[in-house]
Amino acid sequence: MSNASTKAKSGFPNPLQWLGGATLAMLGEVGRLSIFTGKTMGASFSPRWYPSQIVRQMIAIGFYSLPVVGLSAIFIGAALALNIYSGGSRFGAEQFVPNIVVLGITRELGVTITGLMLAGRVSAGIAAEIGAMRVTEQIDALKTLSANPFRYLYAPRFLAGIITLPILVLIADVIGVMGGWAVSTLGLGFDSTTYLRNTMDFLTWQDVTVGLIKAVVFGGVIAILGCYHGDKSSAGATGVGRAATFAMVGAAVLILAFNYLISTVLVDFGS
Amino acid sequence: MSTQPLLELKDVHKSFGPKQVLTGVDIDVAPGKSLVVLGGSGSGKSVMLKNALGLMTPDKGQILFDGVDVTRDQGKTREAMRARIGMLFQSAALFDSLTVWENIAFRLLNADGMKRKDAKERAIETLKQVRLGSDVADLTPAEISGGMQKRVGLARAIVSRPELIFFDEPTTGLDPITADAINDLIVEQTKALGAAAISITHDMASARKIADEIAMLFEGKIIWRGPASMIDDSGNAHVDQFVHGRADGPIQPAL
Ligand SMILES: Nc1ncnc2c1ncn2[C@@H]1O[C@H](COP(=O)(O)OP(=O)(O)OP(=O)(O)O)[C@@H](O)[C@H]1O
Numbered sequence: 001m002s003n004a005s006t007k008a009k010s011g012f013p014n015p016l017q018w019l020g021g022a023t024l025a026m027l028g029e030v031g032r033l034s035i036f037t038g039k040t041m042g043a044s045f046s047p048r049w050y051p052s053q054i055v056r057q058m059i060a061i062g063f064y065s066l067p068v069v070g071l072s073a074i075f076i077g078a079a080l081a082l083n084i085y086s087g088g089s090r091f092g093a094e095q096f097v098p099n100i101v102v103l104g105i106t107r108e109l110g111v112t113i114t115g116l117m118l119a120g121r122v123s124a125g126i127a128a129e130i131g132a133m134r135v136t137e138q139i140d141a142l143k144t145l146s147a148n149p150f151r152y153l154y155a156p157r158f159l160a161g162i163i164t165l166p167i168l169v170l171i172a173d174v175i176g177v178m179g180g181w182a183v184s185t186l187g188l189g190f191d192s193t194t195y196l197r198n199t200m201d202f203l204t205w206q207d208v209t210v211g212l213i214k215a216v217v218f219g220g221v222i223a224i225l226g227c228y229h230g231d232k233s234s235a236g237a238t239g240v241g242r243a244a245t246f247a248m249v250g251a252a253v254l255i256l257a258f259n260y261l262i263s264t265v266l267v268d269f270g271s
Numbered sequence: 272m273s274t275q276p277l278l279e280l281k282d283v284h285k286s287f288g289p290k291q292v293l294t295g296v297d298i299d300v301a302p303g304k305s306l307v308v309l310g311g312s313g314s315g316k317s318v319m320l321k322n323a324l325g326l327m328t329p330d331k332g333q334i335l336f337d338g339v340d341v342t343r344d345q346g347k348t349r350e351a352m353r354a355r356i357g358m359l360f361q362s363a364a365l366f367d368s369l370t371v372w373e374n375i376a377f378r379l380l381n382a383d384g385m386k387r388k389d390a391k392e393r394a395i396e397t398l399k400q401v402r403l404g405s406d407v408a409d410l411t412p413a414e415i416s417g418g419m420q421k422r423v424g425l426a427r428a429i430v431s432r433p434e435l436i437f438f439d440e441p442t443t444g445l446d447p448i449t450a451d452a453i454n455d456l457i458v459e460q461t462k463a464l465g466a467a468a469i470s471i472t473h474d475m476a477s478a479r480k481i482a483d484e485i486a487m488l489f490e491g492k493i494i495w496r497g498p499a500s501m502i503d504d505s506g507n508a509h510v511d512q513f514v515h516g517r518a519d520g521p522i523q524p525a526l
């Protein structure tokens with residue numbers, strides 16, 4: 001008690017000790033998440049499958065996300081056109097609005113906005129659902145009834161994520177471009193046919209492909225983070241609530257990180 | 272011992288971090304017999320069942336089913352065991368995304384690949400056995416009462432005609448009359464199947480009704496075991512205290 005260094009230790013955490021502890025905890029988490037991802041992918045790409053569960057999840061993840069994805073895309077496209085117009089006009093480049101809108105939407109914004117919105121809507125939702133199943137012993141019940149939760153619960157969500165995200169992103173791309181077109185023709189004095197022709201001329205399949213590759217990865221991230229945090233959630237409403245929060249935040253951060261990583265690797269693809 | 276036990280736990284240990292929950296559990300149940308394990312709140316009753324079912328792996332010790340070691344097996348042998356077992360969970364654990372009949376028929380539909388029409392017939396038959404009408408078959412678990420959920424859980428546990436059924440506190444959270452009805456159903460249905468049963472409970476009325484044999488779990492070990500008729504003169508101070516529900520005695524209340 002009289003020892004000064006003991007006092008310091010118990011009163012304020014030693015920053016180095018704290019940093020070391022946090023690093024170890026993070027490495028442990030990364031390891032567990034990797035194993036969980038491996039198991040989920042193993043279950044996704046080998047029999048047996050539960051087709052009715054996959055369809056159900058495709059509807060839950062894909063179909064019901066259409067309104068939020070569409071609305072987000074239209075506003076992002078509109079704001080993008082507006083900003084490029086005013087920024088571009090400073091050096092007489094405002095005619096490039098259609099080109100930059102279509103490039104920005106297909107390569108970056110369509111897919112990141114879709115991913116981030118679904119991190120909130122889908123990842124948190126999956127975590128809450130699986131977490132509730134965990135704490136009410138439904139996951140234990142599945143196992144005793146000879147159904148593997150990786151096959152019955154997690155693989156269908158993963159497959160639904162990687163299948164529906166690219167479709168949602170294609171839709172977001174179209175709607176986003178139309179958002180830019182609407183603002184440009186209604187508010188900025190662009191001619192409708194010229195705008196659309198410029199868009200189509202500038203659009204490349206490579207740009208769309210980059211967006212779709214990202215979409216597949218983001219779909220997997222969203223499903224796996226939701227399942228992972230739900231699966232390990234602890235008892236009680238706070239446990240399930242925390243699982244949903246962790247899933248959403250984790251998915252959002254990973255989406256932005258993967259977005260940067262894939263952009264780096266594919267930056268020369270198609271240009 | 273002439274007959275081989277259907278399920279046997281040998282020296283099972285389980286800890287969570289520094290907390291030792293099971294410290295050498297030895298217990299077995301013979302085919303067709305009903306064993307009730309008593310124990311206080313937090314004494315590790317559910318953990319014991321989960322180890323037996325392979326939902327947790329023991330740190331040390333063995334689980335034998337029908338003479339076969341399944342302790343660490345999660346493959347074919349374990350699935351073969353689960354196909355012969357039914358389980359009623361403490362919270363019923365019905366799948367809330369499925370209807371009542373799909374819950375009951377879950378194993379038939381998924382693991383056994385039975386046709387939906389046949390599976391539904393079997394589910395409704397089993398509903399009748401637990402005194403529920405076919406009108407609840409298409410409801411979801413959220414639409415039925417707690418007592419009905421327990422009955423549906425029981426129906427799900429017996430539908431595949433298991434040889435061994437686990438009951439985790441089957442009467443907790445029910446009023447005395449409903450609890451008694453559940454006890455009657457448990458006795459009736461296990462007898463009808465000729466199945467063995469392991470029930471864990473702290474409800475003495477329930478224990479007296481369904482047990483052939485009673486055992487007591489305390490501080491991670493089975494400290495007493497005997498025929499149900501012996502429970503009132505067990506000669507064990509822990510058991511006496513539990514049977515009479517006294518706060519003073521060798522067992523400290525969990526607060
Ligand atoms: N997954 C787990 N992780 C950590 N500790 C656990 C876990 N499961 C159980 N425990 C601990 O083990 C102890 C025994 O729990 P268990 O659920 O078996 O009690 P119980 O005898 O079934 O009690 P009750 O009558 O309240 O259901 C408790 O102290 C609990 O905190």
Ligand SMILES: [Mg+2]
Nearest residue numbers: 316317361440
């Ligand atoms: Mg319990």
